[in-house]
Amino acid sequence: MQAQWRTGSGLAKWAARAALCAAAGLAAGCTPLQPVAAWEKGALAQPNMRFDRDPAASRYSAHIYDSKEAASGAGSVGGGGCGCN
Amino acid sequence: MAFKSDMPPGQALMLAALALPGLGVGLGVPDAAAQTLPDSATLSVDYLHYKDEQPGLDRVSVRSPAVRLSLPVAGAWLLEAGAVSDHVSGATPRYHTAISGASRMDDQRHAADLRVTRYLANASVSAGAAWSNENDYRSRALSLGGTISSADHNTTGGLSLGVSNDTISPVNLLVTGERRHTVELQASLEQVLTQRDIVKLDLTHAKGKGYYSDPYKYVDKRPRKRDVNGLLLRWNHALADGSAVRTSYRYYMDSFGIRAHTLGAEYERALGGGWALTPSLRLSTQSAADFYFDPVYDKRFGPPFPPGYTFGSTAFTSADQRLSGFGAVTAGLQAAYSFGDGWRAHVKAEHYRQSTGWRQFGSGSPGLARMDAQIWQLGVSKQW
Amino acid sequence: MASPCELLLPAANEAAAQVLAAPAMAEVRRIEAKYSRYRSGSVVSAINGAAGGAPLPLDDETLALLAYAEQLYTLSGGLFDITTGVLRRAWNFKQPRVPPPEELAPLLALTGWRKAEREGRTLRLPLAGMELDFGGFGKEYAADRAAALLLAQGVQCGYVNLGGDLRVLGPQPDGSPWRIAIQHPRQEDGAIAAIDVGSGALATSGDYERYFELDGQRYCHILDPATGYPVTAWRSVSVLAPLTVAAGASATIAMLKGPRALDFLAQTGCAWLAQDAAGELHSHAV
Numbered sequence: 001m002q003a004q005w006r007t008g009s010g011l012a013k014w015a016a017r018a019a020l021c022a023a024a025g026l027a028a029g030c031t032p033l034q035p036v037a038a039w040e041k042g043a044l045a046q047p048n049m050r051f052d053r054d055p056a057a058s059r060y061s062a063h064i065y066d067s068k069e070a071a072s073g074a075g076s077v078g079g080g081g082c083g084c085n
Numbered sequence: 086m087a088f089k090s091d092m093p094p095g096q097a098l099m100l101a102a103l104a105l106p107g108l109g110v111g112l113g114v115p116d117a118a119a120q121t122l123p124d125s126a127t128l129s130v131d132y133l134h135y136k137d138e139q140p141g142l143d144r145v146s147v148r149s150p151a152v153r154l155s156l157p158v159a160g161a162w163l164l165e166a167g168a169v170s171d172h173v174s175g176a177t178p179r180y181h182t183a184i185s186g187a188s189r190m191d192d193q194r195h196a197a198d199l200r201v202t203r204y205l206a207n208a209s210v211s212a213g214a215a216w217s218n219e220n221d222y223r224s225r226a227l228s229l230g231g232t233i234s235s236a237d238h239n240t241t242g243g244l245s246l247g248v249s250n251d252t253i254s255p256v257n258l259l260v261t262g263e264r265r266h267t268v269e270l271q272a273s274l275e276q277v278l279t280q281r282d283i284v285k286l287d288l289t290h291a292k293g294k295g296y297y298s299d300p301y302k303y304v305d306k307r308p309r310k311r312d313v314n315g316l317l318l319r320w321n322h323a324l325a326d327g328s329a330v331r332t333s334y335r336y337y338m339d340s341f342g343i344r345a346h347t348l349g350a351e352y353e354r355a356l357g358g359g360w361a362l363t364p365s366l367r368l369s370t371q372s373a374a375d376f377y378f379d380p381v382y383d384k385r386f387g388p389p390f391p392p393g394y395t396f397g398s399t400a401f402t403s404a405d406q407r408l409s410g411f412g413a414v415t416a417g418l419q420a421a422y423s424f425g426d427g428w429r430a431h432v433k434a435e436h437y438r439q440s441t442g443w444r445q446f447g448s449g450s451p452g453l454a455r456m457d458a459q460i461w462q463l464g465v466s467k468q469w
Numbered sequence: 470m471a472s473p474c475e476l477l478l479p480a481a482n483e484a485a486a487q488v489l490a491a492p493a494m495a496e497v498r499r500i501e502a503k504y505s506r507y508r509s510g511s512v513v514s515a516i517n518g519a520a521g522g523a524p525l526p527l528d529d530e531t532l533a534l535l536a537y538a539e540q541l542y543t544l545s546g547g548l549f550d551i552t553t554g555v556l557r558r559a560w561n562f563k564q565p566r567v568p569p570p571e572e573l574a575p576l577l578a579l580t581g582w583r584k585a586e587r588e589g590r591t592l593r594l595p596l597a598g599m600e601l602d603f604g605g606f607g608k609e610y611a612a613d614r615a616a617a618l619l620l621a622q623g624v625q626c627g628y629v630n631l632g633g634d635l636r637v638l639g640p641q642p643d644g645s646p647w648r649i650a651i652q653h654p655r656q657e658d659g660a661i662a663a664i665d666v667g668s669g670a671l672a673t674s675g676d677y678e679r680y681f682e683l684d685g686q687r688y689c690h691i692l693d694p695a696t697g698y699p700v701t702a703w704r705s706v707s708v709l710a711p712l713t714v715a716a717g718a719s720a721t722i723a724m725l726k727g728p729r730a731l732d733f734l735a736q737t738g739c740a741w742l743a744q745d746a747a748g749e750l751h752s753h754a755v
Contacts, residue, residue: 035237035239036237036239036277036279036280041277041280043280043281043323043327044277044280044281044283044323046323046327046329048323048328048329048331048353048361049283049321049323049329049331050321051275051283051285051319051321051331053331053351053353054431054464055153055155055165055167056129056131056151056153056167056464057131057433057462057464059167059169060131060133060149060151060169060462061460064135064437064458064460065369067407068137068407068437068439068456068458069345069369069371069407069413069439070337070339070341070343070345070371070374070407070408071315071335071337071339071343071345071347071369071371072313072337073269073289073291073313073315082194082196082217082219082222082224093736093738094544094733094736094737095719095736095737095738095739096738097540097544098540098541098544098715098718098719098737099710099711099712099715101537101540101541101544102537102710102712102714102715102718103712104533104536104537105533105534105537105610105613105714106529106530106533107614107617108613108614108617108712108714357644
């Protein structure tokens, strides 16, 4: 079995597709909406609305899934590796 | 102060009011985007316990005490540091999910990471380093990143670059001083959609060169390069009662031929009296690596050799369960209690099951035993 | 300030509460002394005394408040005008007497924010007899300043109530919001609604604060700067906004806008409650 990999042009196609999906998704969500003013962000500032709600727990979970599944990362960069995978 | 004539009067009035002297102080206008300096420091200590098994074999057990510190300094800097110590013991199959001859281990891993971020009015710059040491594996990583926000902080873009170098010297001396070098690039976009919704998109591209084979598995030879592309989309939604729903979708694709989709959801709800409950669910599915082979063995040599195997062959091949096609589900529940004065404690229990029959978008790899894992987390944190 | 003022906050004991409240109370008194037109040593008295004379240099705080007044004038389409205080010489709300237009005309000639000459850090009222009146936002400003001082000391529950303009610092100690009653415009001991407020400000502008009634018609103290006669479309307007100055300005401007008040209130994005001249209640998000 040969490991097939997308060539440079294939990667470009992938990236373009991903960016288009993302842009369509964001545009569909954003453009018709009014910008949110600073004093309206009370709910968004709640601790349970943070993307890194529990940094220790998310690192640990990421480490477990990196070592038990093939897919890894995408949430952060430069975390280093370990011998478990 | 002049306004744009198309600004609605209500908004113009609020802006005018906020411009009055000494009123912004104490108003506590919150800034929801992550790109502002947190106003409090946090220290947390956690104890994590992981245990997995497959029918007929207790596998790996890991105990990890960990500590994490987040410290705002001088009103513009943030220092983040963490250290964890994994104590791994148990047995893992040497090929597929074969129980006999499973390799036993007792291993200790120490890791630490540090990140320094400088916050500016509408931007931030950060640098980080990470170290990880085991008796057979050493990793060093560095990263650099920056973000830039729109004036109203509703849109934030980020770019980061990471480099890591790993040195692998397995105790069985199959190879010595092997290396692995990875460069990662990540672009992110965070957008406030409504007063209650915020989304974040992260696109990652990584290129890795070096030793990827698993020296403790029989017959494992993997390509010396691995390119990865990932897309992570997250959406946090605040409900009217103060609870929050956090959802995520990740698409992963690499040059080993693996395609994976992961969906996650958490619902954090305060119950009153300082208690909060967070049930969570994670669903994932992945395709097998191109060079993964099913547990059908060569007629001449028997297991663990793949059909048509010749000694000294340079073909890529692996019987590692982690590279097979499967689906997995994690169900978890966390209970947290805030003592007041910044103290918080939490306990989380999760059950993970990995099964080839659960693979979506294709059939899972046949002939592999199901894997179950129990994950416990206990933590205490103080904010000041 | 002629109206009752109170600060409510939780503390371990009376002495601790006094320590927390003292700077806030001192700040309210300072603002009253500085901007009251009734006090001879106030900045407003100095400005009014210099009317028709030379430009008067002003301090940062006064300049900021004048800039705010300018913005309210623009936002309200000229209805919120701090030079209309002179009209009280024709309206004495203790006597039920409606002044004729000829009496108002010379006073109207002395009003008009656009007449005030603001240059650099100075202000000049060109005609002798012109007056500035900070009564339209002075109390609200004091409430917000007092609140800022309390919040800076870590007070997280309680409120500042200056004559009915309320700035809530935080909910009650058990987490439940303060239930605030809106005064009934026609019944002294009654309320038209009760609103739960966890934080932010609630300000009310009404035709019942200073008024007289003649021949079944009510004449209140909120005067239309164009005609010099009181507004009649609304009995009271209450607005909820993050700051008392914003809530108070919105409520007053809504009263002045008359029939167009609902459009204006909709644009503020705030929650509000209003009772019209017929006694019917209108509200949004309350």
